[in-house]
Structure formats: structure tokens, C-alpha cells
Amino acid sequence: MTTAPAIGQPTDRVDGRHKVTGGAHYSADIHLDNLAYAVLVGARVPSGRITHIDTTEAMDARGVFAILTHENLPRIAAQPPLIPSLAGMPAPGQTFFPLQDEVVYYTGQPVALVVADTLERAQHAAALVRVGYEETPSVTTLDQGRDQAYEPEAIFAGFIPGRNQRGDVEAGLAQADVRIDAAYTYAANNHNPIEPSATTAAWDGDQLTLYDATQGVAATQLTVAALLGLTPSKVRVLSHFVGGSFGCKAMIWAHPALAALASRMTGCPVRLTLTREQMFTSVGHREEQEQRITLGATTQGRLTALRHHKLSPTSHFDDWAEPSLGVAGQIYACPNYEGVYRLIRANTMTPTFMRAPGEASGMFALECAMDDLARQLGIDPIELRLRNYTDTDPNTGNPWSSTGLKECYQRGAERFGWQRRNPEPRSHRDGHWLIGYGMATAGYPVYGPNNPQRARARLYADGTAVVQAATPDFGTGVATVMTQVAADALGLPVERCRFEGGDTALPTIASAVGSSGSGMISAAVHTAATNLRDQLVAQAVGDAQSPLHGADPSTVVVRDGRMTLRDQPSIGESYGDLLHRNFLPDVEAAGAWSPSQSVNNYGMMTFGAQFAEVAVDPGLGLARVRRMVGAFAPGRVLNTKTARSQLTGGMLWGLGQALLEANYMDARRGRWVASSLGDYLVPVNADAPEVDIELIEVEDKIVNPLGVKGVGEVGQVGAAAAIANAIHHATGRRIRKMPITIEDLL
Ligand code: MOS
Numbered sequence: 001m002t003t004a005p006a007i008g009q010p011t012d013r014v015d016g017r018h019k020v021t022g023g024a025h026y027s028a029d030i031h032l033d034n035l036a037y038a039v040l041v042g043a044r045v046p047s048g049r050i051t052h053i054d055t056t057e058a059m060d061a062r063g064v065f066a067i068l069t070h071e072n073l074p075r076i077a078a079q080p081p082l083i084p085s086l087a088g089m090p091a092p093g094q095t096f097f098p099l100q101d102e103v104v105y106y107t108g109q110p111v112a113l114v115v116a117d118t119l120e121r122a123q124h125a126a127a128l129v130r131v132g133y134e135e136t137p138s139v140t141t142l143d144q145g146r147d148q149a150y151e152p153e154a155i156f157a158g159f160i161p162g163r164n165q166r167g168d169v170e171a172g173l174a175q176a177d178v179r180i181d182a183a184y185t186y187a188a189n190n191h192n193p194i195e196p197s198a199t200t201a202a203w204d205g206d207q208l209t210l211y212d213a214t215q216g217v218a219a220t221q222l223t224v225a226a227l228l229g230l231t232p233s234k235v236r237v238l239s240h241f242v243g244g245s246f247g248c249k250a251m252i253w254a255h256p257a258l259a260a261l262a263s264r265m266t267g268c269p270v271r272l273t274l275t276r277e278q279m280f281t282s283v284g285h286r287e288e289q290e291q292r293i294t295l296g297a298t299t300q301g302r303l304t305a306l307r308h309h310k311l312s313p314t315s316h317f318d319d320w321a322e323p324s325l326g327v328a329g330q331i332y333a334c335p336n337y338e339g340v341y342r343l344i345r346a347n348t349m350t351p352t353f354m355r356a357p358g359e360a361s362g363m364f365a366l367e368c369a370m371d372d373l374a375r376q377l378g379i380d381p382i383e384l385r386l387r388n389y390t391d392t393d394p395n396t397g398n399p400w401s402s403t404g405l406k407e408c409y410q411r412g413a414e415r416f417g418w419q420r421r422n423p424e425p426r427s428h429r430d431g432h433w434l435i436g437y438g439m440a441t442a443g444y445p446v447y448g449p450n451n452p453q454r455a456r457a458r459l460y461a462d463g464t465a466v467v468q469a470a471t472p473d474f475g476t477g478v479a480t481v482m483t484q485v486a487a488d489a490l491g492l493p494v495e496r497c498r499f500e501g502g503d504t505a506l507p508t509i510a511s512a513v514g515s516s517g518s519g520m521i522s523a524a525v526h527t528a529a530t531n532l533r534d535q536l537v538a539q540a541v542g543d544a545q546s547p548l549h550g551a552d553p554s555t556v557v558v559r560d561g562r563m564t565l566r567d568q569p570s571i572g573e574s575y576g577d578l579l580h581r582n583f584l585p586d587v588e589a590a591g592a593w594s595p596s597q598s599v600n601n602y603g604m605m606t607f608g609a610q611f612a613e614v615a616v617d618p619g620l621g622l623a624r625v626r627r628m629v630g631a632f633a634p635g636r637v638l639n640t641k642t643a644r645s646q647l648t649g650g651m652l653w654g655l656g657q658a659l660l661e662a663n664y665m666d667a668r669r670g671r672w673v674a675s676s677l678g679d680y681l682v683p684v685n686a687d688a689p690e691v692d693i694e695l696i697e698v699e700d701k702i703v704n705p706l707g708v709k710g711v712g713e714v715g716q717v718g719a720a721a722a723i724a725n726a727i728h729h730a731t732g733r734r735i736r737k738m739p740i741t742i743e744d745l746l
Contacts, residue, residue, distance in 0.1 A: 006484035006494040007706070010641035014480045014499065015241070015473065024241040027211040028198035028273045035200070036065055036268040038259060039122040040278060041112040041129050043104045046347035046670025047138035050102040050111060050131055058114060058128035063121035065266045067129065068113040073099045073261060077229025080222075082157035082318050082350075086250060087510035088451040090226045091219040093251030093284050094350035096317045097227060099258070104133065105316050106347050107670045108281025110254060115262050115270060138347040140670040142288050142313055145344030149311055152319040152343050160323050164339040166395065172305025172336025176296025180372050184293070184365040184736040187662035189286035190672070190680055191354055193475075195243025196279050201259040202269035206230075208260055210237045215250045216511025217470050217504045223252035224260055232504075239502040242474035247353030248283035249474065250513045255282065277675040280663070284352025286322060287312045288665070291365040296336075301379045301387045303334035308362070310339075313346035320350045324362030327443045327717065330605070331366070333390035347670055353513060355653060356716040359444055364657070364738060367440035367721030371728065375423075381439055381725070382409050382418065382609075393603025401446070401599075401702035402709070404633025405607035411694050412439070412631035416611035425732035433615040435626075436730025440718035442608035442632065446709045447514040448595035453521065454507035455528035457486060458588040459536065461579035463561045464496045467529060471509040471521050472502040476712060477642030478517055484639060485522045485706065489529030491558025499525075507590065515606070515710035518638055520593070523704040528591025535589050537563055540578050547571050593705065602702050606709040608632035610651070612722040613689075616730045621742035623727055625655050625687075628719065631694040635709035640695060647715035648691045654719020656683045659739050 018024040043050075055067045076097050080090035098110040112129045116122035139145040152162040173179060200211040208230065214220045217237040225232045242249065255272050263270040274282050289312040296305035308328055314320045325339035374381040389406065392399050413419070421437040422428065428435035455469040467486040473479040479499045487494040500506065507528075509521055537556045540548040540563055548556060548563060548571070557566045564572030579587065611629040616622065628651050637643045653661075660681040664673045674680040693715075700707040720738060727745070728734050735744045 006487040007638055008640060009484065011480055011484055011494060011639055013477055014483055026195055026241045026243055027200055027213045027239065028271060030200045030211045032200065032202055032269040034268045036115050036117060036266055036270045037119040037122045038113050038115045038262045038270050038272040039126040040110050041114065041126050042108040042278065042281060043111050044107065045104055045133045045135045046107045046140055048104050048133050048135040050104065051134050052132045053112060054130040058125040061121065061125040061128055063117040064114065064125045065117065065268065066115045066262065068099060068262060068265065069111065070099045070101050075100060076227045078226050080226040084156045084159050085450060086216055086219050086513055087449045090223040091252050091511065092223050093253040093352055094315060094318055098254050106281065106349050108278065110258065113258055113262055115266050138670045139344065140347050140665045141667045142290060142311065142344060144667055145313055145346055149342040149344050152341060155319055155321040155341050156323065157318065162341045164325065164329065165337060167336035169305050169307050169336045169338040173294065173296040176304045177299045178297050178376055180295040180369050182293060182369060182736055184291045184368065186289045186361055186738045187664060188288040189354055189661050190280050190663050191246045191248035191283060192279065192677060192680060192682060193244030193246060193248065196274045196276055197249060197255060197283055198271065198273040199256040199259040200269065200271040201263040203263055206234055208235045210235065210256055210260065212237055212239055212256050213242050213249055214239050214472060215245050215474050215513060217472060217502060218508055219511045220252050220256055221504045224257045227257040228260060237504045239472035242472050245474045246355040247357060250353050250511055251284060253283050276677065280672050280675045281349065284350060286354040287351035289361060291324060291362065293365045293369045295369050295373055297373055299377065301377050301384045303332055303388050305336040306334045308339045311342045313344040313348060315348055315350040316345050318350040319343055322351065322358035322361065324358040326362065327359045327445065328362035328366040330393055330395055331441055331443045332388035333394060334388065356444065356713040359713065359717045360654065360657060360720065363440065363717050364721045367718055368724050368736060371725040372734065380423065382413055385409065385441055396603060398601055398603045401602040401604045402635060402698045402700035403607055404696050404698035407696050408607055408609040408631040408633055411696060412609040412611050412629055415692055415694055416629040418611065425729050430615060433617055434730040436614050436616065436726040436728065438722045438725030438729055439609065439611045440721035440725060442610050442714050442718035444515055444606045444714035444717055446519065446604035446606060446703050447516040448599055449510045449516065449520050451510065452592040452594045453509050453524040454590065454592045455524035456507050456588065456590045457490065457528040457532040458586050459490065459532060459575055460586045461576055461584060463574065463576045465490055465492055466498045466500055467525050468500045468506040469509045469521060469524055470501060470504055470506045471512055471517065474512065476517060476646060477639060478512065478521060480642060481518060481638040482521060482525045485525045486529045489526050490533050492561050496561065515712035515714065517712065519704045519708040519710055522638060522706050522708050523593035524591060526705050527593045528589055531591045532587065532589035533558055536575055536578065536587060540573065543578065545581060546578060547573050595704065599702060604703055606632065606634050606714045608714050610718040610722040612726045614723060614726040614730055616727060616745060618731065621745035623659055623740065623745060625689045625723055627689050629692045630715060631696060632711065632714055633696040633698045634711045634714065635698060635700040635703060636707040637695050637697055638708060643695060643711045644693050646711045647693050650713060650715020651691050651719045652683050652688055654716045655687065655723060657738050658720035658723035662739050
């Protein structure tokens with residue numbers, strides 16, 4: 001029997017066997033009788049209007065039930081606003097719903113939805129829908145729109161101001177002994193989870209059930225309810241398995257509501273699966289961008305000023321930019337700061353969250369600039385960062401709830417062998433390969449929800465427990481770690497606990513976004529399970545037949561499902577004995593958690609340090625990453641295996657950003673050049689170096705009951721900068737773009 005705490009163990013995934021044996025049913029695997037298949041037809045032009053749609057031939061094709069276009073689709077009830085909190089409110093990905101009129105804003109915008117009895121027949125009929133367009137001039141790239149850039153009042157639909165300042169940046173630059181000023185360019189990125197987005201919709205009378213690939217079932221429920229004018233209680237959303245997301249299943253795009261509408265129109269359950277190609281124009285993207293950083297510093301390396309500007313295209317309907325200026329403006333002590341977002345209206349959909357949304361791109365610029373500053377001042381890059389270390393959030397002056405950053409630098413440097421680095425560029429070689437070492441700081445905010453997170457725990461008389469909360473597990477391991485959290489709170493072995501999630505019928509949890517999932521869900525599960533344990537102990541001490549009768553509940557401990565006196569372990573009884581004696585088949589408790597008000601008195605950030613060794617072949621322009629080392633201080637680690645997996649994935653994503661990931665707009669046609677996994681490059685095993693991770697546990701009593709700060713995204717932040725800095729060290733060349741490609745290195 002397990003007696004050690006379950007939390008912190010490298011427990012295998014509870015859903016692992018299902019996932020590798022075909023037992024996992026994803027949203028497009030749900031079998032329903034009379035299921036019909038829907039296929040989207042996307043606009044072929046980036047801007048203009050539909051002059052005519054001819055569906056005659058398509059309607060005559062075999063098996064076709066219906067074709068939805070703006071000419072026959074009922075208008076939506078209401079377009080919910082863009083709310084990025086995703087907590088208790090609808091979360092549309094953009095404030096534009098297609099198939100409402102003839103206007104085209106972006107290539108790929110849905111202009112028809114074909115529903116047929118098989119997928120193949122729907123695909124065939126979709127090819128027969130004839131759409132005529134009157135094309136108007138478009139802007140689809142940053143360069144095309146540069147002259148019309150505007151400064152938005154706010155980005156993220158009002159949640160982040162367009163301009164953030166502290167001190168006087170001009171005065172800070174005037175005081176500086178040295179300045180660094182440089183621009184950085186970034187290609188657009190697209191999410192490519194293994195599972196493309198999919199929704200299976202079914203009506204039973206006026207009750208709608210959606211099986212949807214989502215990061216938050218409540219977000220899908222509330223968004224579809226608002227769009228269709230339904231009360232949320234009439235919409236149930238299930239999401240038992242989700243094959244990755246990285247942010248593209250955080251906001252709720254048009255396809256779940258379209259599936260529901262198609263199902264209502266045809267009277268059949270309808271499945272709508274986006275194709276891989278449609279994933280590039282249907283679920284947001286990380287926007288193309290330019291950033292400019294100006295640093296001022298003393299000869300001692302102390303920052304006196306930081307100016308950080310960003311320019312990026314957004315859609316015609318929303319002021320969206322990934323918040324690249326956030327962490328980069330907070331991670332170092334610098335009294336004078338100015339961050340400004342500028343946007344361009346473009347013929348694309350609204351960009352969206354994509355893993356480490358903004359933090360990764362912003363820290364790429366800042367950490368490359370810091371590396372240049374270190375070189376210019378002749379200060380070791382780690383030493384430079386230590387000289388600008390801050391114990392407080394520079395935006396507010398509030399202390400960090402916990403840090404661990406200095407330990408991350410120290411332990412990371414030791415593991416990496418930073419001491420061996422000769423600071424002179426081009427000083428390390430391996431045959432014809434130029435070898436470089438680079439490092440960067442990592443940071444990712446700790447977000448808390450702004451509404452209560454709920455869970456429920458039930459113990460059966462046989463001594464097994466189930467804990468429930470609405471959250472899906474979209475590949476992070478949340479179901480596994482919540483089983484561990486419940487086991488410890490209940491005093492049960494992990495094998496006797498089970499987690500159920502992914503269903504709006506269960507207690508409400510906000511969407512798992514911004515690396516907040518493990519912190520907020522563990523808080524809810526811990527609270528519910530602790531309430532249940534306390535309830536059982538109270539029942540025992542109040543039960544005249546219990547050996548614990550009359551004991552002070554605070555002196556009772558539970559291990560292996562047995563309640564005993566802490567100081568006299570021989571006195572006690574099992575949960576099962578208590579329940580059997582009292583004819584109770586089960587006992588249940590609910591729990592809710594909200595962050596305390598005191599979080600407002602702290603800065604909250606997960607910190608880390610990234611190190612990379614690269615080898616560059618100057619003749620071929622090849623850059624290979626040979627080693628990556630990351631040291632992270634994510635508060636409490638719930639499961640060392642799933643935490644390492646998250647961080648490894650993040651670091652390798654950083655490698656992808658540094659060297660591979662890119663999409664470019666063909667401005668003539670307003671289309672993404674890459675629209676498949678064949679031409680959108682992500683790192684594969686052959687690209688992946690050894691990734692070495694150190695987890696530094698720091699106690700944090702502020703963020704949530706278990707002190708969990710999250711590991712979902714911090715692994716990516718700084719990883720690309722460490723690689724770019726290593727390339728500089730290897731070659732002496734500073735390449736200020738993402739990704740750095742062969743032609744940059746020749
Ligand atoms: Mo994450 S990119 O905030 O879903």
C-alpha cells in the first residue's frame with residue numbers, strides 16, 4: 001500500500017493506456033446513430049464580397065442533406081464580446097460570425113457548410129459549390145499596412161492597455177552610459193495540435209449536446225448558448241479527450257455553433273471536423289510582428305531605461321495582439337519603462353493565444369538585447385541579469401509571491417557547464433562546426449481565475465473515490481495530477497482514486513489557459529477532497545460506535561483510507577468501516593476555491609533560466625541545437641513526470657520558434673504559404689537535442705492552496721533567445737529574427 005504522498009511522484013498518465021490503445025474517444029470519434037458530416041467551404045479571396053453562390057450541382061450530389069450559406073442560415077442571436085478571461089463568460093475567438101452576409105474579410109472565412117450522409121460525399125459536394133467574388137484590395141502583411149498603423153486604446157479586448165509606462169523613459173535613456181537599440185522581426189505561427197478541431201453536435205428536442213475539442217467546456221457552452229440564443233442549461237458540452245491545443249482551442253471559434261446549426265437544420269447529429277488546411281485559417285494564429293527594444297544602462301550594467309514597441313497586424317473586427325510586452329517589462333529592475341502596441345487592420349482572422357502568447361516573442365527581443373548589452377559592457381550574461389534582478393514586480397512595487405530565479409541561474413549554469421564558456425564569439429569549435437553557448441531568463445505570469453473554481457469528491461463504501469470537475473485534459477496530464485491531489489487530500493492510495501472531467505454537467509472550472517490549469521484545478525480538487533475528508537472524520541468522532549468517538553478532529557490523520565489518532569495510530573477505523581456501519585453507500589462533498597484578495601499585494605511569476613549549446617556549419621548555414629538545459633522554479637511540482645513533459649515540450653517549441661516555425665502570407669493572394677504539416681515546420685525527433693531540466697521547488701503560500709505556479713508555458717519563454725544568443729556566440733552574428741534560417745547564416 002502506498003503511504004508516501006502522491007503529490008510529486010512521477011505517476012504515469014491515468015489516460016495513457018486509452019491513448020495508446022485506441023480506447024480514447026476524441027470529439028470526432030463519437031459515434032451517434034444517423035450521424036451526418038459537415039464540410040466547410042472557405043473564401044478564396046482575402047477581401048471583397050460574394051456576388052453569387054450556386055449550390056444547385058452540390059445539392060444534387062448523392063447524400064447531400066443541406067448546404068448552409070448566408071442566404072439560408074438564420075442570423076445568430078447575439079455576437080458575444082471578446083473576453084479573454086475565459087472565466088464564466090462566452091469566449092468567442094473573434095467578434096465576427098461567418099455566414100451572416102456577403103462580406104469577405106479573410107481567405108478561408110466560411111462561406112458555405114455542406115452536410116451529407118458520409119464525409120466523402122460532403123467533401124465531394126463541397127467541391128461543387130460555386131462561389132463568385134468581387135475582390136477588393138487587401139492588406140495581409142505587416143509591410144503592406146505599416147503606414148496605416150494605429151495605437152489601440154487596449155489590446156485583448158480592453159484587458160491590457162495599449163500603452164504602459166513607468167518613470168520617464170527619455171530621462172532614463174539620457175542618464176545611460178550605453179544604449180542598445182534594435183528591431184526584431186517574427187514570422188506568423190500556426191497551431192498544429194495532432195487533433196484538428198472538431199465538434200459533434202446532437203439535439204434532443206431543445207437540448208443541445210456538443211462533443212467539442214476545447215480547453216474549457218464552459219467556454220464552449222456559454223459561447224454557443226449566446227450565439228444561438230439559448231440558456232446555458234440547454235447546452236451540454238463534453239470533451240473527454242483532446243489531442244493537444246496550444247491555445248487554438250482556448251477561444252471558441254465558429255465551428256461548434258455551425259455544427260449545432262447544421263444539426264438543427266437537418267435534424268441529424270452532425271460532425272464538423274476541420275481539415276489540417278482549415279486549421280490554418282479557422283482557429284487564430286500567432287501574428288506576424290516587429291518589435292523594437294531600446295535599452296539604456298550604466299557601465300555597471302544597471303538598466304536605466306527600457307523602451308519596447310510592437311507592431312502587428314490584427315483582424316478587421318478586433319484589437320488583438322499577443323501581449324509581448326508583459327513579462328519583458330517586468331522581469332528586471334528598471335525604473336523607466338515604456339511599452340507601446342501598434343496595430344494594423346488586416347485581412348486575416350483575429351490572431352489568438354498561442355503557447356507562451358507574447359511572453360516568448362517579447363522575451364526573445366529583450367534577452368537578445370541583454371546579450372548584446374553584456375557583450376558591449378564585457379559583463380558575463382548571467383552576471384548582467386543578476387545585477388538587474390528584482391525582488392519586486394517593477395510595475396507595482398509589490399514583492400513576488402515567490403521567486404527562485406537566482407537558484408535557477410545558478411543550478412542551470414552548473415548543469416550546463418557555463419563556466420567553460422569563453423565569452424569571445426567564434427572561440428569554440430568542433431571540427432568545422434562553430435560551437436556557441438547562450439542563455440536567457442524565463443518568466444511566465446501566474447494567473448488566477450476571477451470566479452470560483454469548483455469540484456466534487458465522492459467516497460464509496462468500498463474505499464474508492466471519484467473526484468469531478470468540468471475541466472477537460474487537453475494533453476497536459478491534468479487528470480493524472482488531480483488524481484494525485486485527491487489521493488493526498490483524502491488519505492487514499494492513488495490507485496483508489498479516479499478523476500472525471502470534461503463535462504459541463506460537472507462542477508464548473510474555467511478554461512485551462514495561461515498555465516493556470518494545475519494551480520486553479522488543484523485548488524478546487526484539494527478543497528473538495530479536504531471537505532470530504534473532514535466530513536468523514538467529523539462523522540467518525542461523532543459516532544458512538546467509532547473507536548475515534550469523542551476525539552478532537554484535528555488530532556485525526558488519514559492514511560490508506562484509515563482514520564487514526566496521530567499520536568496513537570492503533571486507534572482508528574477505515575472509511576469503509578464507518579460507511580458500512582452507518583448504511584452509507586457513499587459520502588460526497590463539494591468544494592470551491594477563489595484566489596484570496598491578498599494576491600493583489602504580490603507580483604506572481606514563474607521563473608526559470610534557459611541554456612543552449614548550438615553548432616553552426618558556416619558553409620551550409622546549418623544550425624543544430626546540441627543541448628538544452630532549463631532550470632525552473634514552478635512552486636510546488638504535482639508530478640515530476642508530467643511537469644518535465646510540459647517543460648520539455650515548451651523548450652523544444654522554443655527551438656522550433658528559433659529555427660523552424662514560420663508561416664508567411666502571399667500578399668498577392670492573401671493566403672498563407674504553408675497549410676500542411678509538410679510545409680509548416682516543427683521540430684521532430686531528429687531536430688531534438690538532449691533536454692535537461694531541473695525543477696527547483698519553491699514554497700509559495702500566496703498563489704493557491706498547494707502553491708502551484710504552473711509549468712505549461714514558461715518552458716518556451718527564453719528558449720529561442722538562448723539559441724539565438726548561442727548562435728551569436730558561435731558565429732559572431734546577431735540575427736534578430738524568428739525563425740533564424742539557413743539563408744541568415746550563410
Ligand atoms: Mo495558452 S496559449 O494560454 O492556451
